[in-house]
Amino acid sequence: MPVVVADIMKLLCSVSEKRKMKAAVKHSGRGALVTGAVAFVGGLxxxxxxxxxxxxxxxxxxxxMTSGQFKPVPQIIMELPPSEQQKLVNEATAIIRHLDWTDAVQLTALVMGSEVLQQQLLGMLVSYVNKELRAEVQYDD
Incomplete structure (x- = not known):
């Protein structure tokens, strides 16, 4: 079965949307610069x-300055360049490889019916967002 990137990206959007995942890219460099500058002036x-x-x-x-700049994860992953989307698809495919599906709707229904698969995909997404995008993930309750 050929893996369709768009189908898996829709699945990842559905899973992250269900959990209301948001991410904020940490601007730690800017925060460190401000901290250092104010400490320097204080020293003077x-x-x-x-x-x-x-x-x-x-x-x-x-x-x-660097807090509170959250964006929905589905929006973030759909805005990724094709090479980064392919990385996500490869990781997701390793999790769902045993499923037999024909389109995004069927794939999403299969995954949404399994709490284990949802948790595995969420874990993969959180790991990707933390490592690759250097962002913090938050869930809205």
Whole structure:
């Protein structure tokens, strides 16, 4: 059975949509830059105690700047370039290889009927989003 990329991408969107997965790319570089800059200014103004205060204030400011920028995972994975979508399809195919399906609707119905398959696909998606996209995953309840 040939693997159809669009069918598996639709499946991954359905699974992540059901769990209301969102992801936020961490802008840790920007946060670190802000933290360092504020600590540096604190050191210039207040010496060693200023570095400590500047680091704490900069850390809070950096964390605040980089939080709360979440996007739905289905949207993120559909916007991936074809090469990255193929990586996801390859990983998903390893999980669902034993299923016999003809189209996206049938494949989605088979997977949605199995909590085990859903959990395996979700685990794969979370791992991919964390490692490849360097993003944090959140579930809306």
């Amino acid at each position: 103004v207040g010496g060693p105690p200023g570095i400590a205060v500047g680091g704490a204030v900069g850390g809070l400011l950096g964390a605040w």
